[in-house]
Amino acid sequence: MGNQSSPKKGRALKTSYEASTILRNYWETIHAAKKAGKPIGYCSGNAPVELMYAFDILPAYPENYAAVVASAKIALPLVQMAESKEFSHDLCSYAKINLGEVFWEGKGKPEMPFGGLPTPPDILLTTKIPCITQVKWWEVLRDVYHCPMILLDAPMLEGTVDNQPSEDQVDFVVDQLKLIIAQLEDFTHTKFNEEKFFHCLSLSDQAGGLWHDIIDLRGEAVPTPVGSREMCGNVFSLVAMLGTETPVKFYQKMKEELQYKTWKKIGAIPNEKYRLLYENIPLWYNLEMLSDVENKGAVFVFETYLRYVWGGRIDLTDPYRGYAKKILSDVFLNMNLQLRYDIMARDIKNYHIDGVVFHSNRSCKRYSLGYYELKEMLLERLGIPSVVIEADHSDPSGYSEGNTKMKLDAFIELLEERRNAGSRG
Amino acid sequence: MLNMGKGFDFREFKDKQEKLALEWKSNGGKVVGHYCNYVPEEILHAAGILSIRLLGSTDNITHADAHIQSFVCKLIRAGLDMGLKGELDYMDGMVIPNTCDGMRLLFEIWKKNMDKGFLRLLDLPILIRQELSQDRMRNDFGLFKRQVEEYFGRLILDEELANSIHVYNENRTLLKELYNLRRKEAGVISSVEAYEAVLASLTWPKELSSELLKNMIAEAHKKIAEGKVEKGQPKVRLHLSGSVLTDLRILEIIEEFGGVVISDDLCTGTRYYWDNVEETGDPMKAITNRYIEKLPCPCKSPNDERHDFIFDSIRQGDVHGVIFVMEKYCDPHLFDYPLLRKQIMDMNIPTLGIESELGVSGQEQLRTRIQTFINVIQGGQ
Numbered sequence: 001m002g003n004q005s006s007p008k009k010g011r012a013l014k015t016s017y018e019a020s021t022i023l024r025n026y027w028e029t030i031h032a033a034k035k036a037g038k039p040i041g042y043c044s045g046n047a048p049v050e051l052m053y054a055f056d057i058l059p060a061y062p063e064n065y066a067a068v069v070a071s072a073k074i075a076l077p078l079v080q081m082a083e084s085k086e087f088s089h090d091l092c093s094y095a096k097i098n099l100g101e102v103f104w105e106g107k108g109k110p111e112m113p114f115g116g117l118p119t120p121p122d123i124l125l126t127t128k129i130p131c132i133t134q135v136k137w138w139e140v141l142r143d144v145y146h147c148p149m150i151l152l153d154a155p156m157l158e159g160t161v162d163n164q165p166s167e168d169q170v171d172f173v174v175d176q177l178k179l180i181i182a183q184l185e186d187f188t189h190t191k192f193n194e195e196k197f198f199h200c201l202s203l204s205d206q207a208g209g210l211w212h213d214i215i216d217l218r219g220e221a222v223p224t225p226v227g228s229r230e231m232c233g234n235v236f237s238l239v240a241m242l243g244t245e246t247p248v249k250f251y252q253k254m255k256e257e258l259q260y261k262t263w264k265k266i267g268a269i270p271n272e273k274y275r276l277l278y279e280n281i282p283l284w285y286n287l288e289m290l291s292d293v294e295n296k297g298a299v300f301v302f303e304t305y306l307r308y309v310w311g312g313r314i315d316l317t318d319p320y321r322g323y324a325k326k327i328l329s330d331v332f333l334n335m336n337l338q339l340r341y342d343i344m345a346r347d348i349k350n351y352h353i354d355g356v357v358f359h360s361n362r363s364c365k366r367y368s369l370g371y372y373e374l375k376e377m378l379l380e381r382l383g384i385p386s387v388v389i390e391a392d393h394s395d396p397s398g399y400s401e402g403n404t405k406m407k408l409d410a411f412i413e414l415l416e417e418r419r420n421a422g423s424r425g
Numbered sequence: 426m427l428n429m430g431k432g433f434d435f436r437e438f439k440d441k442q443e444k445l446a447l448e449w450k451s452n453g454g455k456v457v458g459h460y461c462n463y464v465p466e467e468i469l470h471a472a473g474i475l476s477i478r479l480l481g482s483t484d485n486i487t488h489a490d491a492h493i494q495s496f497v498c499k500l501i502r503a504g505l506d507m508g509l510k511g512e513l514d515y516m517d518g519m520v521i522p523n524t525c526d527g528m529r530l531l532f533e534i535w536k537k538n539m540d541k542g543f544l545r546l547l548d549l550p551i552l553i554r555q556e557l558s559q560d561r562m563r564n565d566f567g568l569f570k571r572q573v574e575e576y577f578g579r580l581i582l583d584e585e586l587a588n589s590i591h592v593y594n595e596n597r598t599l600l601k602e603l604y605n606l607r608r609k610e611a612g613v614i615s616s617v618e619a620y621e622a623v624l625a626s627l628t629w630p631k632e633l634s635s636e637l638l639k640n641m642i643a644e645a646h647k648k649i650a651e652g653k654v655e656k657g658q659p660k661v662r663l664h665l666s667g668s669v670l671t672d673l674r675i676l677e678i679i680e681e682f683g684g685v686v687i688s689d690d691l692c693t694g695t696r697y698y699w700d701n702v703e704e705t706g707d708p709m710k711a712i713t714n715r716y717i718e719k720l721p722c723p724c725k726s727p728n729d730e731r732h733d734f735i736f737d738s739i740r741q742g743d744v745h746g747v748i749f750v751m752e753k754y755c756d757p758h759l760f761d762y763p764l765l766r767k768q769i770m771d772m773n774i775p776t777l778g779i780e781s782e783l784g785v786s787g788q789e790q791l792r793t794r795i796q797t798f799i800n801v802i803q804g805g806q
Binding site: 085086087088090091092095128131132133135136137139140142143144149151153155156168172175176179336337338360362365366368369370371372373 | 524
C-alpha cells in the first residue's frame with residue numbers, strides 16, 4: 001500500500017515555503033558562528049533558550065536535528081551505531097540518533113543534513129520539564145565534550161485547566177533562572193544585559209502569541225485551511241529561535257495568510273468530512289501518515305505537540321515571573337493527566353474535532369503513558385472515539401506503515417458509521 | 426534468615442511480608458507502600474506506619490496491560506498489576522515519587538484507577554547538590570509530614586521522629602556492618618542471605634529486621650572465631666551495579682561458579698542503607714539533610730557521585746569484576762551504562778552486562794555467561 005500514499009502536493013500555505021529557507025539560514029549561521037569561534041550551546045526542549053540569545057550564545061537543538069535526520073530517512077544507521085555502543089534499543093530515538101553521530105566509527109556514515117551538528121558544543125543547557133531523558137542524554141554529552149552543563153530544575157504543574165503554578169513554584173523557577181544567569185555570566189565573562197533579555201522575552205511572547213492565533217485560526221475554521229503534515233514543517237523557528245525576530249516575522253505573515261484563507265473558506269482538502277486531533281510527536285520518517293488520511297476526507301486540524309510543547313505567552317509586566325510561569329505551565333508533558341484531559345476536551349470542542357489519533361510512542365514515555373486512560377475518558381465523557389497507533393517518533397525499525405494505514409482507515413470508517421448512524425437517528 | 430536455605434523464593438518472601446504487614450495492622454498500625462529510596466520513611470514510621478517498599482512481582486501481568494504500555498519497566502507494571510488485582514488492598518496508602526518519567530505517569534494511572542487511601546506524589550527536585558533545590562526539598566518534606574498528619578489524624582512529635590531516626594539508623598548501621606563483614610570475610614555470609622536481608626529491611630518492620638540482622642552478624646562472628654569459614658578456592662570478588670535486584674538466583678549462580686558479591690551500588694543495596702541521619706538537632710532538618718546527601722540515584726543530577734562510589738569501591742583493590750544487572754526500560758540507568766562501563770574497563774576491571782525484568786529469563790544462557798565471566802577472571806588472576 002506504500003506506493004499509494006499521497007504524492008507530495010503543493011503547500012496549502014504560500015508562507016510554508018519559507019520554512020525551509022529559515023532552516024537553511026539557521027544552520028548556515030550556526031556553522032559560521034562556530035567557525036568564527038563564537039560559543040555554541042546545545043539546548044534541549046523547553047530549556048530557557050531566550051537566555052542563550054540574550055547572552056549571544058547560539059543554540060543548536062540535537063533533538064530537532066534528530067527529527068531532521070529522521071525525516072531525511074537516514075536515522076537507521078545512526079540508531080544502530082548508538083546501539084552498537086551499548087546505548088539500549090529502548091532509549092529515546094532522538095538521543096540514539098545524536099549519540100550515533102557523536103560516537104560514529106568507521107565507514108558508511110550517512111551524509112548529514114546541513115553539515116551535521118556543529119561540534120564540540122561549548123555549553124549544554126537542559127531541563128527536566130518535558131522528561132528525564134534529556135537530562136540523562138545531556139550528562140552523556142557533558143562527559144564526552146567536557147563542557148559545562150546547566151540544568152533548570154522545575155516542579156510538576158498540578159491543578160485544573162485554568163490554574164497557574166503556585167506562587168512557590170514560580171518563585172523556585174525565578175530563583176533558578178537567576179542562578180542560570182549568573183552561571184552564563186561566568187561562562188561568557190560578560191555582564192548580563194537585562195534589557196536585551198527583556199527584548200528577547202518580548203519577541204518570544206510575540207511569536208508565541210502569533211502561533212496561538214495560527215493554531216486557533218486553523219482549528220476553528222471549517223474547513224481547515226492547512227493540515228498537520230505541513231504545520232509540522234513550520235514549527236522549527238518556534239523550537240529553536242524564540243527570542244529572535246525570525247519567528248515573529250514568519251508567523252505574522254502566516255497568520256495573515258490564514259486569516260485570508262479562513263475568510264474565503266479555502267480548505268486544505270476539497271471535501272472535509274472528518275476533523276482529527278493528533279496526539280504526541282509525529283513520525284518524522286513517515287509524515288505521509290498525517291496527509292494520507294486526506295484521501296478519505298479526513299484532516300488533522302490540531303496537534304497537542306504543536307500547541308503545548310513549543311512557544312507560549314509571557315506576562316511582560318512582570319518578566320521573570322511571567323517567564324517562569326510560561327516555562328511551567330504551557331508544556332503538555334509537565335501536566336498531570338486530568339489537566340491534559342481537560343485541555344483536550346476544551347480543544348476538541350473549540351476545534352470541532354470528530355476523533356483522536358494517539359501515537360503511543362515507545363521513545364517518549366512521558367507523552368505516551370496514560371493514553372489508555374485518556375482514550376477511555378474521551379469516549380465515556382465526551383463520546384469522542386480514538387485510536388492508538390504504536391510507533392516511535394524517529395526510529396523506523398519495527399514500524400509497519402501498512403498496519404498503521406489499516407488502523408487509520410478502519411478508524412475513519414468508524415467515524416463514517418457513527419456519523420451515518422447519527423444522521424439516521 | 427528465613428531458613429529457606431538455598432533456593433530463595435521471591436513469592437514466598439512476599440507472602441511472609443504480607444503476613445507481617447497484617448500482623449502490624451492487627452496491632453492497630455497502618456501500612457503504606459512506596460516506590461523509592463527518596464521517600465522519607467522515618468516520617469511514616471514516626472506516625473506508627475509500617476512503610477513497605479514495593480518490589481513488584483514475578484507473576485504474569487494480567488491487569489496492568491490494559492492501563493500501561495509494555496515499554497515501561499517491570500517494576501512499574503508489576504506494582505500496578507498487583508494494585509489492580511487487589512493484592513495491595515491491605516495497604517492504607519501509596520507514595521510514588523517523581524523520579525523517572527515512568528514513575529511520574531504511574532502515579533497518574535494509579536490515581537485514575539485506585540484513588541483511595543493516602544495516595545501521594547512526592548515531587549522532589551532533581552538537582553540535589555544545588556542550594557535552591559535543597560530548600561525546595563525541605564519544603565516538600567515538611568509538606569509530606571503535614572499530609573501524613575492530616576490524613577492519619579495525628580501529630581508527629583519531635584521525640585517520635587527522633588525515635589524513628591534511631592530505629593532506622595540502627596537498621597542501616599547493621600546492614601552496613603553486614604556489608605563490611607562480607608567484604609572482609611568474603612563467603613562468611615552467602616550473597617543470597619545478605620541480599621535477602623536487605624529485601625527484608627525494605628519490606629518488613631525495621632525492629633524485626635534489626636533483630637534478625639544482629640543474630641546474623643553474631644553468628645558470622647562466631648563462625649570466624651571458631652575458624653569455620655570455608656577456605657576453599659579463592660573466590661572471585663564482584664561488585665554488582667544496577668537498580669532493584671529481587672531475583673536472587675543470579676547470586677546463587679555467581680556463588681555456584683566460585684564468585685561472591687562483596688560490593689554494590691544497588692537501590693536494594695548500599696543506596697538504601699549507606700547514609701544515616703544525624704541524631705542531634707532538629708529532626709526534620711536532619712532527615713531532609715540525609716536524603717539530600719545520600720548516595721544518589723541516577724534520577725538525580727549530576728550523576729558522578731554514584732559512579733565515584735563504584736570507582737572508590739574498585740580502588741580498594743579487592744574487586745575482580747563488575748556485573749551490571751540492568752532493568753529493561755530503565756532509562757536513567759541505561760543512559761549511564763555505556764560510559765560508566767567503559768570507565769570501569771579502563772581501570773582494567775572486566776564487566777558483564779545482564780538484562781533483567783525483575784528476573785532473568787533464559788537461565789541456562791545466564792549460567793553460561795556468568796560461568797564464562799568468572800572463568801575469564803580466574804584465568805587472569
